[in-house]
Amino acid sequence: MEHNNLLEEAKKFGFTQDQQVWLKPFMNYPARQVGDVKESEDDSLVYFAKRFEMFRDKVNNLLQRIEASDNKGSFLMKVLHMKEQVGSYDALGDFEQLYHTLATAEEEINETIKQNREKNLSIKVSLIQEAEAHSESIDWKEATEKLKDLRTAWIKTGPVEKELTDEIEERFRNAVENFFERKKNFFEDKKRMQNRAYERYRDLINQSYHLANSEEWEETTAKLKQLQNEWKEVGGNLPRKTMTTLWNNFRKAHNHFFERLKRKIQKEKNASRDQFYEQNFERKQELAVEAEQLLQDMSLNDAVKRAKELQAEWKKVGPVRPDVSDAIWERFIKACDRVFEMSSLEHYIRKRQQASNEEYSEPDGLQARINALRDFIKSDKTELEVLETNLDKLNDSPSNEAFRNMLKGKIRNFNRKIGTKTALIEMFQSQLSAISR
Numbered sequence: 001m002e003h004n005n006l007l008e009e010a011k012k013f014g015f016t017q018d019q020q021v022w023l024k025p026f027m028n029y030p031a032r033q034v035g036d037v038k039e040s041e042d043d044s045l046v047y048f049a050k051r052f053e054m055f056r057d058k059v060n061n062l063l064q065r066i067e068a069s070d071n072k073g074s075f076l077m078k079v080l081h082m083k084e085q086v087g088s089y090d091a092l093g094d095f096e097q098l099y100h101t102l103a104t105a106e107e108e109i110n111e112t113i114k115q116n117r118e119k120n121l122s123i124k125v126s127l128i129q130e131a132e133a134h135s136e137s138i139d140w141k142e143a144t145e146k147l148k149d150l151r152t153a154w155i156k157t158g159p160v161e162k163e164l165t166d167e168i169e170e171r172f173r174n175a176v177e178n179f180f181e182r183k184k185n186f187f188e189d190k191k192r193m194q195n196r197a198y199e200r201y202r203d204l205i206n207q208s209y210h211l212a213n214s215e216e217w218e219e220t221t222a223k224l225k226q227l228q229n230e231w232k233e234v235g236g237n238l239p240r241k242t243m244t245t246l247w248n249n250f251r252k253a254h255n256h257f258f259e260r261l262k263r264k265i266q267k268e269k270n271a272s273r274d275q276f277y278e279q280n281f282e283r284k285q286e287l288a289v290e291a292e293q294l295l296q297d298m299s300l301n302d303a304v305k306r307a308k309e310l311q312a313e314w315k316k317v318g319p320v321r322p323d324v325s326d327a328i329w330e331r332f333i334k335a336c337d338r339v340f341e342m343s344s345l346e347h348y349i350r351k352r353q354q355a356s357n358e359e360y361s362e363p364d365g366l367q368a369r370i371n372a373l374r375d376f377i378k379s380d381k382t383e384l385e386v387l388e389t390n391l392d393k394l395n396d397s398p399s400n401e402a403f404r405n406m407l408k409g410k411i412r413n414f415n416r417k418i419g420t421k422t423a424l425i426e427m428f429q430s431q432l433s434a435i436s437r
Helices: 003-013 041-068 072-085 095-135 140-156 162-211 217-234 240-297 300-316 322-356 362-393 398-436
Strands: 014-017 020-023 032-036
Touching: 003 014, 003 041, 014 041, 020 041, 032 041, 041 072, 041 095, 072 095, 095 140, 095 162, 140 162, 162 217, 162 240, 217 240, 240 300, 240 322, 300 322, 322 362, 322 398, 362 398
Parallel strands: none
Antiparallel strands: 014 020, 020 032
């Protein structure tokens, strides 16, 4: 504003008297001195008019900030402070207009504050209702987190009307404190229960270790099983790490005793099994000896019949020690094979004699038997070669394992039969040599 306009504005709201600058009365404020005349009266009036412009600019700046802010209530004290300054600020200007402007701003802020406090009251009532809903919860973890969130939201929510503040603060605090008091009591009770459970577990462990080296096998087994049942009934809900340690100690004592019991039973079983094996071995030796004597002690037909009976009896005899099993079996089956091979040979010779309608002399009969056995061996070797070729061609796939084992079994049988026929040839050759002498 130009100098002359400022002077005119200053004279409208002020005047000089006795070298003093005065502000005219307005509203309920009386006229008051705002300063002294320094150089000239006009210059002094302009100076205080400029001061008013400065003060008005501050008011306008404050109003702009209020307008731009979302939290208008925070400006209330500043508005009241400036409104108070209207009656004491040393300047010349339309303070009445500024007063009404600031009063309007105060009213608007108070209305905003009222609306906000009503909104805050609604929010806090809702928070109280949620807190009270969780106050009686036994889902301690979830409710604790929820109440912490509610408490944070409560702190962030602005104030309500003063006459309601104490009531709603107490109501919210009671809901929260009630839950945490219940939670505290619960975990204290739980801790006491855990301590009792812990001591009970320790007692069961000590009893178990006391029994771990007992020689009273049946009685101790029953006692330890009873302790195991009592262990299951303790409960207590101890921490997992603690429970794992206790259980491992309890189980260690029980394992120690039952491992000792297992070794004792196994030792007894081994002794009984060794005796069982020995009895079976003696019986199989008897069967093998009898099989070896069949051709000397019986006619061929009776020997074949008895060999079959011996094989049936062999199957009824239990196992023998693994280190002698194969040997006694080979001895027995070779003796039986000798009977069956001899039976097959004699059947073949009879058929040849019937076909040729001739009787063999003893040397011719022996030679015929030797020749027949050689032919049989030749046929067996041909079959054996086919089996061995098939086995060599078979790949190592696990799916072929059963077929491979079958081929190996047949190969063993053919080798054994060839060996039996070879032994018979040697016997007949020996008899033939004795006749030739």
